[in-house]
Amino acid sequence: MLTLLEQIDKGTLWRIPGGIHPPEHKSLSNQSEIARLPLADHYLVPVPGVGENCTLAVKAGDTVTKGQPLTLGEGFRYLPVHAPASGKVIAIEARASNHASALPVLTCVIENDHQEQWIDTVHAPLSPEQVAQMDNDAIISRVQAAGIAGLGGAAFPTHIKLKPVSDIELLIINGVECEPYITSDDKLMQEACDEIVRGIAIIHQLLGPKRIIVAIEDNKPQAIEQMSHALNRSQLPSHCARVSKIPTLYPSGGEKQLIQILTGQEVPSGAIPANLGILVQNVGTAYSITQAVYRNMPLIERVVTLTGQNIAKPGNYWVPIGTPVEHLLAAAQFKGDENSPVIIGGPMMGYMLPNVAAPITKGTNCVLLPSEQEVAPPSPEQPCIRCGECAQACPAQLLPQQLFWHAKAQEYDKAASYNLRDCIECGCCSYVCPSDIPLVEYYRVAKSALRQEAEEKKQAELAKQRFDSRTLRLEQEKQAREEKAKQAAERRKAQMTGSDKDAVAAAMARIKAKKAAQEQDQVPATTNIDDGKGATKPQDKVAAAIARAKAKKAAQKAKSEAPASTEPTESHQQATTANTGEAAAMSQKDKVAAAIARAKAKKAAQNSAEVSEASQGATQDEVQNLGQDAQETAPLSQKEKVAAAIARAKAKKAAQAESAHEAPPQEDAEGEQTATKASTPNATETEASSPEAIKKAKIAAAVAKAKAKKAQQANSEEQVAEPVATDEQAVQAVPADDPGAIKKAKIAAAVEKAKAKKAQQEKTGKEVAEQAASDEQAIQEAPVEDAEAIKKAKIAAAVAKAKAKKLAKAQAENPNNEHKD
Amino acid sequence: MSQVIIAIILLGLLALAFGALLGYAAEKFKVEGDPIIDQAEALLPQTQCGQCGYPGCRPYAEAIANGEKINKCPPGGTATMEKLAELMGVDPEPLTASAETQVKKVAFIREDECIGCTKCIQACPVDAILGTGKQMHTVITDYCTGCDLCVEPCPVDCIDMIPVGETLHNWSWQLNAIPVVNISEESKC
Amino acid sequence: MAFKLASSPHLSTKAQTRGLMFKVMLCALPGVLAQCYFFGWGTLIQIALAIAIAIATEAAVLKLRARPVGKTISDNSAALTGLLIGVAIPAMAPWWIAGIGVVFAILVVKQLYGGLGNNIFNPAMAAYVMLLISFPVQMTSWVAPSGAALNDLGFLQSLSIIFQGADAEQILAYRAGIDGVTMATPLDAVKTGLSTGLTLDEILAKASFSDGFGIGWAVINLAYLAGGLVMLKLKLIRWQISTAILASLFVCASIGYLLSPDTHMGPLLHLFSGATMLAAFFIATDPVTAATSTRGRLIFGALIGLLVYLIRSFGGYPDAFAFAVLLANLCAPFIDYYVKPRAYGHRASR
Known part of the structure; x- marks a missing residue:
């Protein structure tokens, strides 16, 4: 048994299964030298990688030189594109792509100034000795910078292939060109064989393969001769490089098929040739490598075969990449009309171009313009008679008739089980099919459906992972928060020594005592209210009014007890905790979040009487808390405070849940008293406190104001001037030079305004001018020069507007259900 | 009499033997957990959107295993419904949602309107929204499952659900289904 | 663009199902002619009859199924089925044998399964088996003229036998008067012979094999x-x-x-x-x-x-x-x- 290399040296060839012999039609285009066509006025260079691995290096209006890179990118997978001509970038926009779908892609449109001004990095050719001294990285970076992609059609970045993961033993230079009509590689081999061989030598220098085979089909005798001579002339060791003449058979130019012909090995399904130690490069790619390494010349033009009977001047042309196909058609005298097909690539694997404005790309080796005699319009599909000719022709030894059967029935997973993904879409099966079934089209549809399915599966998997980790994270955060809250509460208990705290504690104690009393005898304890009156008179009045309003409301809604309505409050509170937890570092955010949470609690409060109590509890607690904050400021961190507040609110709620049915009015009154009490010292003490404390105070004041407003709405007969006055007091008390505080105030005011609006909608009969006036006041009081604050206020206003809108919608939908928004 | 005893003994032995065999088989081919739930979950699109009325895909999969209807997953579309029907051995039913909701969409935040309230961030079940308080938010399109959950909480209505467009990557070779537009007339060059 | 976009490949062989089927029928010609030579005009009549009924049935069913009639008929598959049934049934079988067989083949075996390409069974053979089981007498009456007697039964006579339902006895009498050759096929003869205890040599030595009858089948x-x-x-x-x-x-x-x-x-x-x-x-x-x-x-x-x-x-x-x-x-x-x-x-x- 000979080793593989010995067999290769002997020139042994293997047979591939299947394959066909379509009419070649190569003489149409291979009669003349590679020529040039007049340059186009506009070039279209697609930049599809922008946003993925690179950014645009130019913008519309820039002047570019020929060969200038249009994108900037990093990473090994990045492949630059270059301006094919000097001129001006007139647009960077979506244009039709050179693709079977012609879907638009981002494209640089370059207006050619016909100056042919090259970028200055391109230099005179180096000598082979100089190139031999370059190190591998330098060569590969030149290849990458030149933007070289496989010119055989697949357009895979060449520099990636030149840095394979495994050792390359065999280098195959693909000059097979088995597709009918195409002669671009054939002509290139005849005319530029030395450059190609130099390119081969560069790859040899990079990878040091044991053998190099230039594979050419036996229908190109001149190319075989030229390449043999060039190899003999070259520096390459003579034992290692040879030209291999392979029998003409379509699709022996396919990478996998060529490997099978030359080595008898099969590339395992899903693997790449490099896994076998084999590298396949197209001759055109070898040529471009030479240009890039010797001259630092980017890949901006390639040989394109223009052929078919619908064109007056068929032949091979050097075409700048980016030339619109319609320009080529005009230059080569296209004879067809707009209904004549334009095929990019050969007749077997090429695709019809729906839009001739699309540009030539790096992978475009042929533009075929066939007459109707050459490529007939597809005849209607007939039923498959399972003749099995397709299976005989299939070079991948698939069962096309089974694939077709399943693909047509859209049983894509079954089609996949018949190895659909190993189909190379060579078209042999469709070619031999007596029933004119467009098999390849079915496979492509099935493949893309499978691809999409896989993509969706991946997406689903990702989504699930992210969902799970999010759930886990929330759970952990919740636990951490609870832990902290517990600690903070303990600490606070320990610190409760100061007189202010004593007062609060006393208030709390009173509330609790009262509750206990209520539970016992259920007697309305009016004396408690009297007790409260002793503290400060105006606030007391307000509190009483509020209490009355609340009581009324509660009475109204007592009938429809909504047990579920506690849930929203709970969730809002959770939201609040989430907010605070997430932004531990940001005190500002904390506050806003707290405000939002409060607002939400309020909203919930409107939903039902039960909830209103609960939320009031929460709110008043927060206010209390804030009051405390204002007084103590330093020792506790923001977050802890908020957490403590929440904890307390919860405790309160629990307490309320117990005594919910028993005499809510008293409790409300008590709560309000406490709240007002808490806020009043704030207002008075702010001047002495730190700016932070001032902020707190303001927020508290705002909340108080909001409550007052609500009370006013609930019972318009009540006197409201006082609370507003208190608010005004609070606002005025703030030093005007504290922009942060002002901002806060504004936000608070805006939130309040929003609520007011809502309330207005709910209770249309109420007088709202007053509120509006006070809002205006609040806003006017802020220093006008604080642009930021104004913006914030505006945003707040926007929020309010949005809410109002939503509410209006809800009302329109269900006038009776006005609290649901 | 002895025949009867022999018969009884024989039958008893047989019963023992088969019992042992069955017991062994039950042990050997034991199935861990309820694979139906896992299978059903694998079929669901994992958008975690809750449109089925369950708080996520796993709960819905569990519900399906317990006899819940299979047609409550709009993001999965008819294909998912059919697969579920096959899995559960029930007849396919038309989806509860309209066809319009079955188009794959992703969320898009109109960034100049975003006020940075973080509400959408909290609503997103897959953490696909990036941003922080008072800062503009944006959607990481690759992670977005199109569940719609962020739209409702937005206080300024700045989130749109945009259908995923056709690109060169997801184009499905529906050759003559493409509405062929003659772009050359519209373009300027 | 008005042209219909087509997926690659854009080339195709000229081979078409229609041509394929037609060529198969042409290739059956030598056998058909040989059969005619040995069995008389009846074979041709049966073939023509079967093809005609096959096409008519196919057209009718396609019409019922709302499929393109002309195009599907022109794929020649129905004609080929008719041909195969025509050569498979005895030359002098009554016309309704061919009729029933062909209708069964096209209607039940082929079209009910979804038409060309979807049938599980070979229509011609399924029909043949159906006929063989249902009408064993008619299906085994291979009235076999000797080579020399080809023209004894004229075209019109054959026609009248097939269509006017002359029963086998009459034909036999008629035939017996001419050359008295038995009418069993060689395989039949062997089978019967073996079942009666004769050895193969003895059977083969019998007249039916010696005077060209067996040869006839071999030629066909x-x-x-x-x-x-x-x-x-x-x-x-x-x-x-x-x-x-x-x-x-x-x-x-x-x-x-x-x-x-x-x-x-x-x-x-x-x-x-x-x-x-x-x-x-x-x-x-x-x-x-x-x-x-x-x-x-x-x-x-x-x-x-x-x-x-x-x-x-x-x-x-x-x-x-x-x-x-x-x-x-x-x-x-x-x-x-x-x-x-x-x-x-x-x-x-x-």
């Missing part, structure tokens, strides 16, 4: 063989099925003959009598109902050969191709499923 088979070879040459069929059938039948028959020459027909007799060549080249190769892969076809053919031998030797019917083909049709999807070729890049271990 040779003619079909020639047609089949032409088909192979034109690549209308692939070699695997036919070769496998003949080889398998030959091997089985040889073994049987070697074991017991007195009670088993020799391999040559097997190969050149009955419907062997017709079935091997024209019937079993029907791609729709056969296995599709190379190895699958070999197995499919070998299976038919084996079944034919078994039924001929041990079954109740003298000839067995119809049964064997139908049984193999049943196995074809199974065979296809298990003998998938190893696709490129997939290692042999599976």
Whole structure:
């Protein structure tokens, strides 16, 4: 048994299964030298990688030189594109792509100034000795910078292939060109064989393969001769490089098929040739490598075969990449009309171009313009008679008739089980099919459906992972928060020594005592209210009014007890905790979040009487808390405070849940008293406190104001001037030079305004001018020069507007259900 | 009499033997957990959107295993419904949602309107929204499952659900289904 | 763009189902002519009748199924089915035999399964089996004129016999008056002979084999063989099925003959009598109902050969191709499923 290399040296060839012999039609285009066509006025260079691995290096209006890179990118997978001509970038926009779908892609449109001004990095050719001294990285970076992609059609970045993961033993230079009509590689081999061989030598220098085979089909005798001579002339060791003449058979130019012909090995399904130690490069790619390494010349033009009977001047042309196909058609005298097909690539694997404005790309080796005699319009599909000719022709030894059967029935997973993904879409099966079934089209549809399915599966998997980790994270955060809250509460208990705290504690104690009393005898304890009156008179009045309003409301809604309505409050509170937890570092955010949470609690409060109590509890607690904050400021961190507040609110709620049915009015009154009490010292003490404390105070004041407003709405007969006055007091008390505080105030005011609006909608009969006036006041009081604050206020206003809108919608939908928004 | 005893003994032995065999088989081919739930979950699109009325895909999969209807997953579309029907051995039913909701969409935040309230961030079940308080938010399109959950909480209505467009990557070779537009007339060059 | 976008490849062979079917029919011509020579005008009449009914039935069913009639008819598959039924039924069988058979083949076996490409069974053979079971007398009355007597029964006479329902007795009387040749097919004769305890040599020594009757069948088979070879040459069929059938039948028959020459027909007799060549080249190769892969076809053919031998030797019917083909049709999807070729890049271990 000979080793593989010995067999290769002997020139042994293997047979591939299947394959066909379509009419070649190569003489149409291979009669003349590679020529040039007049340059186009506009070039279209697609930049599809922008946003993925690179950014645009130019913008519309820039002047570019020929060969200038249009994108900037990093990473090994990045492949630059270059301006094919000097001129001006007139647009960077979506244009039709050179693709079977012609879907638009981002494209640089370059207006050619016909100056042919090259970028200055391109230099005179180096000598082979100089190139031999370059190190591998330098060569590969030149290849990458030149933007070289496989010119055989697949357009895979060449520099990636030149840095394979495994050792390359065999280098195959693909000059097979088995597709009918195409002669671009054939002509290139005849005319530029030395450059190609130099390119081969560069790859040899990079990878040091044991053998190099230039594979050419036996229908190109001149190319075989030229390449043999060039190899003999070259520096390459003579034992290692040879030209291999392979029998003409379509699709022996396919990478996998060529490997099978030359080595008898099969590339395992899903693997790449490099896994076998084999590298396949197209001759055109070898040529471009030479240009890039010797001259630092980017890949901006390639040989394109223009052929078919619908064109007056068929032949091979050097075409700048980016030339619109319609320009080529005009230059080569296209004879067809707009209904004549334009095929990019050969007749077997090429695709019809729906839009001739699309540009030539790096992978475009042929533009075929066939007459109707050459490529007939597809005849209607007939039923498959399972003749099995397709299976005989299939070079991948698939069962096309089974694939077709399943693909047509859209049983894509079954089609996949018949190895659909190993189909190379060579078209042999469709070619031999007596029933004119467009098999390849079915496979492509099935493949893309499978691809999409896989993509969706991946997406689903990702989504699930992210969902799970999010759930886990929330759970952990919740636990951490609870832990902290517990600690903070303990600490606070320990610190409760100061007189202010004593007062609060006393208030709390009173509330609790009262509750206990209520539970016992259920007697309305009016004396408690009297007790409260002793503290400060105006606030007391307000509190009483509020209490009355609340009581009324509660009475109204007592009938429809909504047990579920506690849930929203709970969730809002959770939201609040989430907010605070997430932004531990940001005190500002904390506050806003707290405000939002409060607002939400309020909203919930409107939903039902039960909830209103609960939320009031929460709110008043927060206010209390804030009051405390204002007084103590330093020792506790923001977050802890908020957490403590929440904890307390919860405790309160629990307490309320117990005594919910028993005499809510008293409790409300008590709560309000406490709240007002808490806020009043704030207002008075702010001047002495730190700016932070001032902020707190303001927020508290705002909340108080909001409550007052609500009370006013609930019972318009009540006197409201006082609370507003208190608010005004609070606002005025703030030093005007504290922009942060002002901002806060504004936000608070805006939130309040929003609520007011809502309330207005709910209770249309109420007088709202007053509120509006006070809002205006609040806003006017802020220093006008604080642009930021104004913006914030505006945003707040926007929020309010949005809410109002939503509410209006809800009302329109269900006038009776006005609290649901 | 002895025949009867022999018969009884024989039958008893047989019963023992088969019992042992069955017991062994039950042990050997034991199935861990309820694979139906896992299978059903694998079929669901994992958008975690809750449109089925369950708080996520796993709960819905569990519900399906317990006899819940299979047609409550709009993001999965008819294909998912059919697969579920096959899995559960029930007849396919038309989806509860309209066809319009079955188009794959992703969320898009109109960034100049975003006020940075973080509400959408909290609503997103897959953490696909990036941003922080008072800062503009944006959607990481690759992670977005199109569940719609962020739209409702937005206080300024700045989130749109945009259908995923056709690109060169997801184009499905529906050759003559493409509405062929003659772009050359519209373009300027 | 107004042109219809088409996926690659944009080239196609000129081969069309229509042409394929037509060429197959042409290749059957030598066999048909040989049959005419030995059985008289009746064969041609039956073929013409069967083809006409086949096309008419197909057209009617397509109309009912709201499918394009003209285009589907022109694929010639119905005509080919008609032809095969025409050559398979006895030349002097009454016209309704052909009628029932063809209608059954086209309507039930082919169109009810979804038309061309979707039928499980070979329509012609399914119809033949149906007729054979339902009308055994008419289906086995191979009134066999000797070579010399070809023109004894004129075209019009044949026509009148087929259409006016002259019963077999009359024909027999008529025929007997002319040359007195028995009318059983050689396979029939062997079967009957063997069952009456005669050895093969004795049977073969009987008059029916000596004076050209057996020769007649052999000639017909040779003619079909020639047609089949032409088909192979034109690549209308692939070699695997036919070769496998003949080889398998030959091997089985040889073994049987070697074991017991007195009670088993020799391999040559097997190969050149009955419907062997017709079935091997024209019937079993029907791609729709056969296995599709190379190895699958070999197995499919070998299976038919084996079944034919078994039924001929041990079954109740003298000839067995119809049964064997139908049984193999049943196995074809199974065979296809298990003998998938190893696709490129997939290692042999599976």
